[in-house]
Amino acid sequence: MTRTTGQWREWHHPEHPPGHHPGGRSSRLSIEPFCRGFSYKMIKRYWLAKEMVADKSSHEEWTWLPQGGSRLPQGWGLPQGGSRLPQGRTRTRRNPLFRSLALVGRMAAAGLLALALLSSPQPAAAQTGAASPPLRLEVEGKEVAVDPPPFIDAGRTLVPIRFAAEALGAQVGWHPEQQQVVVGFPGRQVVLTIGRNQARVGDAEVTLDVPPRIVAGRTFVPVRFVAEGLGATVEWDADTYTVRLWRQPSQVRRVTLNRAVGAAEIRVELSAPLLSHRLETRPDDPTGLVLSLYPAVPATALPEVPESDPLLAGLRFEPDGRGLRLVVDRRRGGPYRLEPDPDGLGLTLKLFYQVTGVEVSQDGWVPVVTIRTDGPVAYQTLTLAQPHRLVIDLPGVTPAPGLPAEVPGVPTLGLQRVRTGEPLPQVTRVVLDLAGPRPPVITPTADGLVVRLPPHLTDLRWEALQGRTRLTLLLTGPAAATAELLPDGRHLRVRIPQAVAAVPQVPQPGPGMAATRITLSQSGSPPGLDVVLEVPYYQGHRLLSGPGEGQVVLELEGSPVYGRRIWVDPGHGGHDPGALGPSGSQEKQVNLAVALRLRELLTQAGAQVQVTRQDDRFVELRARIQGANAAQADIFVSIHANSAGSPQAAGIETYYWDNHPESARLAQAIHRHLIEELGLRDRGVKKNDYLVLREARMPAVLVELGFISNPEEERLLTDPSFQQRAAIAIQKGIFDYFQQE
Structure with missing residues (x-):
């Protein structure tokens, strides 16, 4: 099998492609003419053949002469015009490349004198004269051992890509399907294709003078193109035949200080991966740390460290030749760890707390x-x-x-x-x-x-007592509590500062208790526990526990009127003003004012209250009591103001009738509280068969709150505060009546 390259003519074994040998190295029979001065026929007859047979232990060089001898080994192609092998052959072990062999004896007999230089297996141009020294490769001032060695082709120096790239800190990738080599760092890549002059640097297409090739199982590329594509500087020393590569320093683009959980993090962000980094303690101060970066230059300012920082005293850069040192001054020693990013574009120094x-x-x-x-x-x-x-x-x-x-x-x-x-x-x-x-x-x-370690609410208990409801909150530690009625009048809040709810299930109050619902919530800073009771009526509360106890005890006053149907009848109205006072005040206005206040108090206590009229209108007497009977009211209370011909008449009277056995007891309860609350003359509880009393089917009373004909009592009856006190007194009497049932 034959191919021609320049002045070379090569023969290869049919089973092995060029550059391949079963032992792993190149196997090639190279035929070179002795010199340019011989005729074609002479050249055709006199050849120097060299076969390099490589194994793990030696190089063997075989030389055949063109006259006589045996044939070439089976399977190898004969040189054009060549003849049988000579009977004698020369074998040399461990011959270096570029060895010269002078064949003088046999050629003198033929009248010819030739001098031949054996060529190396690299595809360099044929050399004449003295051999050049081997090429050397240095990266960052250090020689890199390269096997096979670099060579020059068409004025370009080719080197094995892996040696040069890895020495520069770059990564090398090989894609056998496309016969492509990818070299670079994150964000910077050079792509070359074997045997092609087109390459790519980033997104740009570039034409090469010399294409990449595979020699002796290694991929050789133009060193200047690849190095400069990776941002390196290339120098050529003709005296020592040395190629020197210098990486462009990586820029320290950003340095940040972050107070992360568990450690303070000093983050260093780079423009390109470093060739080396090292973290060590300062010789003069073991608490200080020095992070050496090579090659690197600063391109940012360092963050300021507050004077109050408990861990760091400061950060600073120090130049170190082509490198850079980041000095970390700590206030004291402690564990630390350096974590490089997988892509090489960052380092994180963690200073553990x-x-x-x-x-x-x-x-x-x-x-x-x-x-x-x-x-x-x-x-x-x-x-x-x-x-x-x-x-x-x-x-x-x-x-x-x-x-x-x-x-x-x-x-x-x-x-x-x-x-x-x-x-x-x-x-x-x-x-x-x-x-x-x-x-x-x-x-x-x-x-x-x-x-x-706040007190935790672990349990709560409800108790229904005579006219009261008790709530006990059990805690894991001492606490202090406060209780207040919220502005809506329907919720009572118990607050335990800094307490925490730990009750798996909150028991709700039972039937007939002064609260209908309870909720727990955390609020405030630091958080406290709010225990909120929903009360359909509110009659009062008190805390029975003191500060520092392991429980909170709250009692709610019960409402005996909860759910009771109560009919309140303000007398007169409309065209019927009732009695008139000396200053012209009208009884109907006093009656309505007290009745509406009483309705509000009883409703707040949970009663179902209805009034005969809510404004200034006339209602027939019979219609009043018929409404109460139809509503099946539990009690009937009619409100009036008295009058007499004498302005000296004064005091309070309360009337009932024998329509119901409980009417007298209701009248006594209400009359007693009116006298206690208002302080007017007691004119007693009396019987009278007023229509609204006589025909009532429930306990019924009629109250005379004072004499509007008396100037002093007229002034009181028209005073809103007196009207409120009168309503409260009637409410208390109604409470007593139902509590004594």
């Missing part, structure tokens, strides 16, 4: 443990019993030198002891010994953790 102190304090009735660190930390907790303990682990955090193993200032409020330690490397443990179960509330901060 330390626990610098543990303190115990008290916030009201809540013990507080403050764990101080250099920055924010993650944590894990474990609750143990027998004895009760809370274990807090801080992974990646170490105790600072001098951290006490036991914290002073305890016991306090159920906190018996606080201990610290390092059970595992780079794990700080804080153990709280407790008097009982105390679930913690842990709040991460910018410089550690705040552990609060």
Whole structure:
């Protein structure tokens, strides 16, 4: 099999393609004419044949002469015009490349004298005269051992791509289907195709003087093109036959300082991967760190470190030849780790935090443990019993030198002891010994953790007492509570500062209690527990427990009128003004004002209240009582003001009739509270068969709140505050009546 390249003519074994040998190296029979001065026939007859047979231990060189001898090995093509092999042959072991062989004896007999130089297996141009020294490759001032060595073709230096690229810190990829080599860094790539002069640098197409090729199993590429495509500088030293490559320094584009969870992170962002980096402590200060970057130059300012920073004292750049040093001054030593990015475009130096102190304090009735660190930390907790303990682990955090193993200032409020330690490397443990179960509330901060042991609501109980409802809240620790009626008048809130709800299921109040629903919620900062009771009526409350107790006891006054149907009848109205006062005031206005106030009080207490009239209108007497009977009211109360011919007549009267056995008791209860509340003359409880009393089917009363004909009592009856007091007195009398049923 024959092919011609320049002045070369080569023969190859049919089973092995050019450049291939079963042993892994090139196997080629190269035929070179002795010299240009011989005729074609002479050249055809005299050849120097050289076969390089490579194995793991030696190079063997075989030389055949053109006269006589045996044939070439079976399967090898004969040179054009060649003859049989000579009977004698020369064999030389471990011959270097570019060895000269002078064949004088046999050629003198033929009248010819020739001098031939054996060529190397690289496809370089034929050389005449003295051999050139071997090419050398240096990267960043250090010689790189290259096998096979570089060579020059058409004035261009070709080198094995992998040696040069990896020495420059670049990555090399091979795509056998496309016969393509991809060389570069993230964001910068050079793509070359074997045997083609077209290449690509990034997105740009470029034409090469010399195409890449495969020699001795290695891919050779033009070194200047690839190096400059990767941003490197190429130098040629003709005296030493040396190619020198210098990487363009990577730019430090950005340096940031981040207070991450568990460690302070110094982030270095680069324009291109480095050839090398190294992190070490400063010889003169073991707390300081030096990050050496090569080759690199600064292209950004360093972030300022606050004077209050507990971990860092400062950052600064120091030049180091073609390299750069980032000096990290720390206030104290501690663990650290350098994490390079997979793409080589960044480095992250992590300075792990330390626990610098543990303190115990008290916030009201809540013990507080403050764990101080250099920055924010993650944590894990474990609750143990027998004895009760809370274990807090801080992974990646170490105790600072001098951290006490036991914290002073305890016991306090159920906190018996606080201990610290390092059970595992780079794990700080804080153990709280407790008097009982105390679930913690842990709040991460910018410089550690705040552990609060607030009282937890673990249970609540309802009790229905005579006219009262009692609610008991059971806590895991001492607490203080407040209770208030909300502005809507329908909700009562009990607030326990810093307490936490831990009730799996909230029991609701039962039938007949002063509350119909209860809800729990957390609010405030620090959060407290709000216990909100929904009350259909509100008659009053009181806290029976004091500050510092492990429970909160609340009692609600009950409402005996809850669900009761009560009919309130303001007398007169419309064209019927009722009695008139000396100043012209009208009874109908006083009656309506007191009736509406009474309706509001009874409704707030849960009663179902109806009034005969809600404004100034006339209603027949019979229609009044018929409405109450139709509504099946439980009681009937008619409100009036008295009048007499004498202005000295004064006092309060209350009337009933024998229409119902309970009418007298209702009249007595209401009359007693009117006298107590209003302080007017007691004219007694009396019987009278008024129509509204006589025909009522329920206990019924009629009250005379005073004499509007009396100037002094007229002034009181028209006073809104007196009207409110009168309504309250009637309400209390109604309450007493139903409570005594």
